[in-house]
Amino acid sequence: MVNFSLVGCGFIAQKHSEAIARIPTARIYAVCDKIQENMKLYQDKHNAIPYEDFDVMLQDEKIDVVNICTPSGTHATLAIKAANAGKHIILEKPMALSEKDARDILNACEKNKVKLAVIHPNRFRPALIELKKLLDKGKFGKISHINATVRWNRNKEYYEQAPWRGTRVMDGGVLMNQAIHNLDLLLWLMGPVGELQAYTATRFRDIECEDVAVAVVTFESGALGVIETATTVYPKNLEESISIFGEKGTAIIRGTHANKFEHLVIEGLSDDETKTIMDIGEKQQEKSGHAWIIEDMIECINNDKQPIIGGQDGLNAVKLVNAITEAAESKRPVISTTNKR
Structure with a gap:
C-alpha cells in the first residue's frame, strides 16, 4: 500500500483524490491545508490524517508520496522541502513559475533520490x-x-x-x-x-x-x-x-x-x-490522466523506474x-x- 498526502485541498485536489480512491494499492493517508475546514471532506470520506502545518506533515514517516495541489507560486518551496524529507512528489502544473525554481526542484529530487512526476494529463x-x-x-x-x-x-x-x-x-x-x-x-x-x-x-x-x-x-x-x-x-x-x-x-x-x-x-x-x-x-x-500518472508513480516506486512525465518534461514547458x-x-x-x- 502506497500512502499519499494531498497538500492543498482546493478544487484540483479532488481529481487527485478520485484517482487515488480507485487504485487498490493506494490510499489517501493524510491531507494538509492551512484552512482546517478544507480538510474535513477527506477526513470524513478517507479517514485521512489532517495537518495544518506542512513541515509537521513531512515528519510523518508513513507518507510515501506528496501530491502538491497548491497555487503555482508555492510549488518550488513545498516540493524542495518534500524532496529533502525523502518524499516522492506528484506536482500539479505548472511545475514552477520560473526556470530556476523548476531546476531547483529537479536538483533536490535527484539529490535525495526521490521520484518526481508532473501533472500533464x-x-x-x-x-x-x-x-x-x-x-x-x-x-x-x-x-x-x-x-x-x-x-x-x-x-x-x-x-x-x-x-x-x-x-x-x-x-x-x-x-x-x-x-x-x-x-x-x-x-x-x-x-x-x-x-x-x-x-x-x-x-x-x-x-x-x-x-x-x-x-x-x-x-x-x-x-x-x-x-x-x-x-x-x-x-x-x-x-x-x-x-x-x-x-x-x-x-x-x-x-x-x-x-x-x-x-x-x-x-x-x-x-x-x-x-x-x-x-x-x-x-x-478508461481512466483520467491523473489516474495514469498516479498509477505510474506507484509502479516507479515499486520497480525503481522514472515517471512517464517527469521533471524534465515539466521544466521544458x-x-x-x-x-x-x-x-x-x-x-x-x-x-x-x-x-x-
Whole structure:
C-alpha cells in the first residue's frame, strides 16, 4: 500500500483524490491545508490524517508520496522541502513559475533520490495517443508545420475567486496557467523548439499577466509552429486544438479540450484504417490522466523506474512559456532551450 498526502485541498485536489480512491494499492493517508475546514471532506470520506502545518506533515514517516495541489507560486518551496524529507512528489502544473525554481526542484529530487512526476494529463487522451503513435512511426513524413490553439474564457468572476489568480508571483497568465498543457503537447509531439517570436497582451481582465498570447516558433527538426492562446473568448470556452501538417498526412484534433479527431488523412492508410483510428479517438478515457500518472508513480516506486512525465518534461514547458514571455517583452526573437537543463 502506497500512502499519499494531498497538500492543498482546493478544487484540483479532488481529481487527485478520485484517482487515488480507485487504485487498490493506494490510499489517501493524510491531507494538509492551512484552512482546517478544507480538510474535513477527506477526513470524513478517507479517514485521512489532517495537518495544518506542512513541515509537521513531512515528519510523518508513513507518507510515501506528496501530491502538491497548491497555487503555482508555492510549488518550488513545498516540493524542495518534500524532496529533502525523502518524499516522492506528484506536482500539479505548472511545475514552477520560473526556470530556476523548476531546476531547483529537479536538483533536490535527484539529490535525495526521490521520484518526481508532473501533472500533464492531456497526453493520455485517446486521440492524442493515436496521433503520437502515427508521428513516432513517421506516417506524416517530413512535418511542414503545427498549430497549437487554446481559445477559452476566464471571466472577471474567475479571477475574483482568489486574490492570487492572475498574479505574477502565484499564478501566471494564460500561457502558464491555462495553455501549459497544450504547450506540453506541442513539445511532446514535435520535440524541442529552436527560435521563436511572440506577442502577449492583457486585453480584458484586470490581472498582472497576459490574457492573450501568440507566437511563431521553429523546431529543431526544421518544422514551423503557430501558438495561439487566450482566455478572452466570449462567452465561454470555444476550443483547444492541435493541427499537424506533413508531406504525407494531415491531422486535426479539436474539441473544447482537444479530445477528438476532426480530420485525419494519411498516405497509404485505407478508409477503414482511418475510421478505426478516429473511432478510438472518440472513445471515453478508461481512466483520467491523473489516474495514469498516479498509477505510474506507484509502479516507479515499486520497480525503481522514472515517471512517464517527469521533471524534465515539466521544466521544458516552463522554459517555453518563459521564452514566449521574454520574446514578447523584448520585442525580439528568442532562442529557446527546451529539452535542456
